[in-house]
Structures are given as structure tokens and as C-alpha cells.
Amino acid sequence: MSEHRIETHINGQRIEKSVDARLTLVDFLRGECGLTGTHAGCEHGVCGACTVIVDGLAVRACLMLAVQVDGAEIRTVEGVAAADGSLHPVQQALREEHGLQCGYCTPGFVMTLVAELEKLPRPSVAEMTAALSGNICRCTGYQGILRAVERLASAPEAEARRIDIERSEEPR
């Protein structure tokens, strides 16, 4: 079993650790970094609970090895709210619409939707729902989650977000 030194940025903080090759990213985040907001559900890539954002893309943290994120930029649910604790629009929408019950799957839903909002200027309900097909929730029957998605698609800040993204994509 090989051990590897890795350096990564998690929610903007530089982390350097030594990891076993077989350690998955989700176990690394939870066990080695103390970031237990990312939840391990099925641990074989089916449920989506462990979704995190690696280099801007939503991925399943149980299907990456910790050693593979050497040099990568990772964002977890702990890094989504603003520094003053005010909620991200995705979190706010899920809260307002009761988009969770036990909450076990919620970090995965949050990270999938955060990535989707960053990928598409103004995703439609259909686009967000399609992105969420890889996340399983066993409590809500998805109704509250879908209402949160509708809220995100129709929110006035969706327009503001679109303009922000257009600005940031102007040639540099």
C-alpha cells in the first residue's frame, strides 16, 4: 500500500497531508480534514450524498481517491455560505421551501445546484432537475426540493447572477 503526500486547497484553505492510496476523497474530507458536512451515503457512486466541487465541477467524492486531488481546488458544503454566515441562494431556497427532512442527502443536493448555477447563467427548472437526477433523497419525495429549484429559476437574483457571470466572462 503506497502513501502519498498531497497538497490541495479546500474552501480556500491550503491543506497538506499524507494519505494512503486507497483513501477516498469523501473519507479524506471527513476523517482527515474534519469536514463532516460532506456525507458518505452509498459509498459506491449511486446516491450523490457526497457530491463536492473539484476544480469547478460537481463530482462524487466517493469515486475519487484523495491522492487524485493533489493540486486541485475543492469546495464542500462548509464553504458555500458567506463568511458572515448568510446562506447561499441555494441553501436559502432549500430552507424556505422545506427541501429537506433528515438532511443526510442535503449537502449533495446543495453542491450539485451550486455547480449548476455556476455552469449555466440562468438554468431552467428542467436543467436543474436533470442535474439533480444523480442525487437521491429518501425523505422528501423531492417536492420541496423541486419547489426550491423553481424558486431558484424564477428568483430576481437569477437575473443579477446572469449579469455578474457575463461580466466575469468578458475578455481579460
Next chain:
Amino acid sequence: MKPPAFDYVAPTSIDEALEQLSRGGEDARPLAGGQSLVPMLALRLARPSLLVDLNRVTGLAGVSHAAGELRVGAMTRQRAILADSLIGRHAPALADATRFVGHEQTRNRGTIGGSIGLADPQSEYPAVALALGARIEARSPAGTRRIQVEKFFLGPYSTALDRGEIVTAVIFPDWGEGTLMHVDEVARRPGDFALVGLVAALRCDAAGKISRAGLAWFGMAPTPRRATRAEAALTGALASGVDAEEIGRLAVEDTEPWDDVHASASYRRTVGARVAARSLRRILDASSNRGRP
């Protein structure tokens, strides 16, 4: 649900990767996107002694088109395949199939080479390769070779790759003007493995005659499987005269579906005939709408 212990290397060149694989011997395995191999590790269905990670190897990802061939590098992610304009133009079935491959989170990592090398009989890409008559480019310390797709898939999870040989690209021949392609499948939920799936490609000449047909099933046999009888019936026929229902029934004659907890073999045959008929109707309708008879 934790992977067993293994050694890990992340080479940056193909030559280095091949060397590590051959040095690792029988139980060394290449790691592509990891969206199938890592679950197999977690479930301990795979116990490699060494993983050779291809994610840092340069030159394995990317799409190019030259001399009548589309070359899709093995480490090209499914996410990139969905959006690639060359693929959209020259092998639209590959992009079409990608809609059915896993979920957004897995498509961000999963690769075409990983899917082809794994050879899951229920997966979409091997059937796309078969329907379109692709060749699999493979490399070993002995050199590079191109394997005809008909000779590549030998059984479930079994391919013509030699030990220590890796897929480096999938090469799709141009089908030319007048070609339309369609991929359809039936699964319990989006992203689940297909109960039944079909890749269909038809090329019509200016007179409205079908000059080439490629139909390949997935989830209907131990390997992706061509519907050769249906292809023969279509080739040379007038597109306007095709009886899609009849070709659908003919197309399932080349399958060997099985009974499992998800569906019976007879269900797969019945639904398969409908999927094939529906796909053909869709292609033929689009073809006549294009102004080609």
C-alpha cells in the same frame, strides 16, 4: 465499502504509464475516470495490486478530425463529448448516447476510453462504436494498433486488449452526407443501466435509397450486438418504403437477452422491437423533413 489496499502511481506520459503497467504485472490496472472501477474497488469486486492513474498523462484527451476519421482520445470526458462540435458533426450518436450515461457528477469524470475498456454489455459507448464501425486504438510497449470493433468486445467485461495494453483512442469513420443517427434506451430511472438500448445510423443517397445501415444493441447480449439481419433488410431499400415495425421485430432476432430482477428476456425483446421501430421512424421522419426522400 472501503477499497482494499493497493499501490498507486500517476505517470505523466503514456510510455511511463505502459512501463508501470507492465512492471505491475497481472494485477496492475489502469485508472481512467474511475466511475466504474472505484465502485468495483469499494465493493471489492476488483482487487488490483497497483493502480496506474491515467488522469495526469498528457495527450490522451481531445477530439480531432482528419482524413475522413474522427479521433476521440481515450481520456476525453463524457462532459466534453456532450458539447464537442466535431463529435456533433461527425458522430452525433456518441453525443446522443452520452445523455444516457450516468449523471452530471459522473459525466464530469467518466471517459470514453474507460467505458470502452471496461466493456460493460449494458453501456452505451461500446454499442455506438459497434454501430458506427469504429476502430479501437490501443497501445502497449510493443506499439500501437487499431482493432476493428467487431473483434474487440469478446464478452461481458472482456476485450481483445492484451495485458499491459491500454485504449488510447476510439476512431470513428465518416458516414458522409445524408446520414442520420439516433440513440434510445429504456431504463427504470435516468442514469440507470439500460434494460434495452439501441444505437441506429442510416445513410440515404440522393435517390432516397438507404446505402448504409448500422444498428447495435446494448443490454441485449453478453456484448454489444449488431442487428445484422435488420441492417441487411434496410440496406438498398427505399427509405420511404421501410416498415419500421417489421424491421424492429427483425432487429430483436439477433439478440440474446436474459432474465434478471429488473426485467425478463421476453420483456426486453418486446420493448426492444418497439425501441427499434421508434428509432427508425424518428430517423426516417427526420430524413424526409430534411428534403431527402
